[in-house]
Amino acid sequence: DGGITQSPKYLFRKEGQNVTLSCEQNLNHDAMYWYRQDPGQGLRLIYYSQIVNDFQKGDIAEGYSVSREKKESFPLTVTSAQKNPTAFYLCASRILPGASYGYTFGSGTRLTVV
Amino acid sequence: DQQVKQNSPSLSVQEGRISILNCDYTNSMFDYFLWYKKYPAEGPTFLISISSIKDKNEDGRFTVFLNKSAKHLSLHIVPSQPGDSAVYFCAASDRGSRLTFGEGTQLTVNP
Numbered sequence: 001d002g003g004i005t006q007s008p009k010y011l012f013r014k015e016g017q018n019v020t021l022s023c024e025q026n027l028n029h030d031a032m033y034w035y036r037q038d039p040g041q042g043l044r045l046i047y048y049s050q051i052v053n054d055f056q057k058g059d060i061a062e063g064y065s066v067s068r069e070k071k072e073s074f075p076l077t078v079t080s081a082q083k084n085p086t087a088f089y090l091c092a093s094r095i096l097p098g099a100s101y102g103y104t105f106g107s108g109t110r111l112t113v114v
Numbered sequence: 115d116q117q118v119k120q121n122s123p124s125l126s127v128q129e130g131r132i133s134i135l136n137c138d139y140t141n142s143m144f145d146y147f148l149w150y151k152k153y154p155a156e157g158p159t160f161l162i163s164i165s166s167i168k169d170k171n172e173d174g175r176f177t178v179f180l181n182k183s184a185k186h187l188s189l190h191i192v193p194s195q196p197g198d199s200a201v202y203f204c205a206a207s208d209r210g211s212r213l214t215f216g217e218g219t220q221l222t223v224n225p
Contacts, residue, residue: 004157033212040123042203042217043158058212090157097210102148105157 002027006091006106012114013078013085021076021109023091030096032074033103036060037088046089049074050096078111086113117141118206120216128224133191135219137204140185144206148213149178149189152201161202162189194223 004025013019023032031050035043045058049068063082068074074093078085088110092103119138127133137147145166150158164171164178164187171178177190191198204216 006157009155031212035215040217042120043215045212048212088155092157102160102163103158103213105150105159107157108155110155 004091004093004104004106006089006109009107009109011109011111013111014114016080018077018079019111021078021089021091021111023074023076023106024072025074025091025093025104025106026072027093027104028071028095029093029104030071031094032068033092034058034064034066034074034076035090035092037090037108043090046076085111087111116217117144118204118214118216120202120204120219122219123217124220124222126222126224127194129196130193133189133194133198133221133223135189135191135202135204135221137187137189137216138185139187139206141206141208141214142185143208144214145209146207147178147180147187148205148207149176150203150205150215151198152203152218158203191221194221196223196225199223 007022033048034046044060047066049055065077090108091106094103117140148163149161151161152158162173162176180187199222201218203218205213
């Protein structure tokens with residue numbers, strides 16, 4: 001079955017630690033995206049990539065980093081510079097150009113700073 | 115600058131009645147609009163979409179209406195069912211660019 005896999009589902013981080021969230025897709029989609037969901041703020045774009053070895057900052061990129069070494073993979077690192085990292089993180093992908101412009105989402109990772 | 119806004123954080127309706135979820139946008143370059151449904155601790159799933167060249171799109175119990183002059187779209191669910199209880203996100207795209215999402219509306223359908 002094709003889809004997007006995010007792991008882990010739950011992640012706990014100590015203050016000052018970097019953590020990496022995994023996102024893998026087997027849909028052969030070109031573009032991949034990372035969003036953050038906070039209550040009352042909807043989905044905010046962190047980073048996105050439309051092609052391997054290239055990525056762009058979204059609206060809230062500070063304190064995050066990404067890489068796109070393979071088409072299938074787009075890991076997100078939450079660094080110690082991110083002041084409020086506790087949130088639900090969603091990865092998405094889509095074909096380019098997309099007739100429907102819609103995304104396929106993963107099931108998310110809940111990150112909690114302890 | 116919130117280009118897509120869902121002004122109602124929550125909506126509660128009785129089973130069998132109509133649910134109407136609203137969305138406003140400010141960017142006149144948006145040409146494609148989508149609705150996503152999200153259950154807790156899961157990723158959003160695509161529900162229905164509409165191109166700016168249309169004013170209505172229907173799929174079963176779900177209908178999306180677009181009023182370009184008012185920069186407003188709405189999602190109608192008829193009849194509403196308890197399983198429809200979820201957060202609904204409105205999203206918009208400018209000529210195939212990345213999606214911009216609204217804040218979401220929590221719909222609760224009471225049996």
